[in-house]
Amino acid sequence: MTWAPNTVDATHFYLQVYWWIIVAVLAGLFLLMTFVQGGQSLFHTAKDEMEERAITNSLGRKWELTFTTLVLFGGALYAAFPLFYSVSFGGAYWVWMLILFGFVLQAVSYEYMNKEGNLIGKGAYKFFLYFNGIVTMILIGAAIGTFFTGSNFSFDPVTKILQWGTASDGFNLRGLEAAIDFRHGAWFNLAFGVLLFAVARVLGGLWLINDIDNNEFPELIARIRSTIKKCFVVLLIALLIVLYGLITMNGYAYDIHTGKVTLEAGKYLHNLLSFGAIPLIVLLLGLVLFVWGVFVSAFGTSTKGIWYSGLGIVLIGIIVVVIAGLFGTPFYPSYADLQSSLTIQNASGSKYTLEVMAWVSVAVPFVLAYIIWVWYQMKKNGPITKEEIVDPESHAY
């Protein structure tokens, strides 16, 4: 442990660490909430109208929470690490635009899908949900992959000139090189994308098993179980590729006193082993919980798997983001110009802003508490039934 700050303002540094941990927690919660996107990729398991509406209604009550988590994730990054907001969104332009486009389409689909007069027909809205559930998830994964493999930019803090390396003067799809430039880790980014999609799909299945009445929809639940099992194989393969990449790749490192960025073999493995290997232990705990959830609900008959896997994925998400940004690691590295890489120190807001926001963060546990309470209120009377779906008073989709 060498990162006690000597030459930087200690309070500022610890606030930056604190905010990175908050970002990590939000990322973990967002990953959990992507069960909505994963569930959207499972519409094909429904064989009749009623089964399809069971899925729509189950997910349709939760999608806003995923959406809100994403908005807060953006807001927290904006306030705490504004240079990331500037460089990544302005730089990797098309990745983010296409990700957002998927959410734009998703936001209306539940409400409009089964309503009379919806102009483009139910099939179109279902396609939007598939798009958001599959393409958007893979793109988000690829975007997160660049936190490890790096991006192609340079930035001058005084003149504020941002150069995105591959960009030509015409239409250039800049940002999408994350998924197509195999010299700079596109294989890792894509594997990350597939992993994220597979995780979401498994979580989506586990959620539906929990939230839809198993007695009324036995065939649907059985089909979902068998789909999760197949998807779990894909998940394991993608996971192996990602873990292999994380452990073997040259990671980015920086000196917290001078800010100088260097390449370091096995950097992310070192990070996992920092602090008495606590990150590694938590990561493994998360993996065990995740697999246990899949085991009891996909291979067994329990409906509770989502809670284990959900907690597991939150822990995994937190650790992945923590090792990407703490322990002297630039969280948004540049392979074009190492010294332009973004760190929690050079990308952060001022000390005062982080202080103010730290006070505001006191509200977060209260927010989580009322979300859990509302969640409980909505679930305490049991899973979604046919009766509720056809009841005109239940605002069912």
Next chain:
Amino acid sequence: MHVDVNMLEWARAQFAMTALFHFFFVPFTLGMSFVVAFFETIYVKTGKEEWKNITQFWQLLFAINFALGLSTGIIHEFEFGTNWSTYSWVVGDLFGAPLAIEGIVAFFMEATFAAISFFGWKRVSKGVHLASSWLLAIGSNLSALWILIANGFMQHPSNEFGNFNIDTSRLEMVNFWKLIMQPVAQVKFLHVVSASYTLASVFVLGISAFYLLRKKHVEFAKKSAAVAAAFGLIASIFVAVIGDDHAYEVTNTQPTKIAAMEGLYVGEKGAPIVAIGIPKDVPALSVNSNDQTWAFKIELPHLLSILGKHGSDAYVPGLKDLIQGNPTYGIWPLSKLADIGAQAKADLLAYHAAKAKGDVAGMEAAKKDFYSVVWSGPDGLTLRKCDLIGYGYFKNVNNPDLIHPPVAPVFYAFHIMVALGFWFIILFIWAWFSVVKGSFENSALLQKLAVLSVPLPWIATSFGWMSAEIGRQPWTVFGVLPTAESVTPIALANVQATFFLFLVAFVILGIAELKILFTVVKHGPKGAQ
């Protein structure tokens, strides 16, 4: 890559398009969430099923709109990063913080309790449900508060809460309390929410009148109209009262905006308001009398001085004064502002050059100069060189008319908004009296006017927004950060492509929304006669 003017205009168009689409749904959400909570409160108090039907009907319309509001909102948030990346880095502390707080304290409240309010009718107790509907309304309105605090900063970035840090070359927050309590943001918030309540009231009144004209769902329509008339009367009067405060704030913080709003080229004591007119966009320095710049006008004498400066003979500067200066009233010419701004910019570069060389004395000298006071006011306010650095980046000192917004669009947008605002007051006074007398059901003329008025508040709110934001030009942060310096350096074709991508999506989804709304309105509430 350089920033070309064409790209800047496309980036602005993209942002304006998203903002306008988003702003079709925002005021409806802010107002209807309360309307639904009112109806539900009456239902819970009376226990009568008909009020439940009323609540659920309006809630359905609300929910259909809510979805597209979220859809347009998410792209809006991230566009600050994708297309305005320099802006996001330079002012991210002051602008990002309110956005993050909005997410934490308001947006989650809105989205979480929306789930109970929409889907929980049979899953939770009446009391919990009612509380959720109220929390949804309060959450939505709190969202608006934080967004308008962020926007207020863009309109009037006082150095009391923001300071340009020479080390980081950014504008950073120095006083959070003053940021959230800025008067510009507070009056803006009250103006926007009360306008939203007016909008929702006009909508409910208009749809109810539509049913009455067709003699359908009469009891439902009478009850809905009564609530809408009362809410609308209070809200529409409040909009005007607070709008007056708003005008006062604008006059004293954004002189170029108010001058453009009123087409005032040459400053006057006892300046009038042009009630109706056709202004011309002309080079301000060529104007010698305000009579030259109108194709036609009807004036209300002294009113601008009274409203904007609280004195019937008070002086209000015109665009020409703001460009060439007016020593009598202590107004500096643009050339002087640009000169000081250029000095600040030179100090900033000198500081960083010295820093790179490790020249501590050079850094100190540049820093001292950068923060030196160039003006102090009687009430302790000061202006430092660094506060004017934006003028150093303002590229068109040779074309000084680019320092103020275009007159005609701002004038029309503002005046049409005001005229519609007055119409809503008349409509609601009329509606309220006829509801009290019990004659609303039989007044076909009033009903027809109410139906015809349904689209008008959307026009008023959009025009209000346009007059505020076009009126802020050519700055993203007034007087501090020019719009041209805020934009992401990216090739034009990408901005055009995303512009059309989102335009097509929003148009299709917007039409779908309207079709669904019309279908629901055509079917009417269930259980109503």
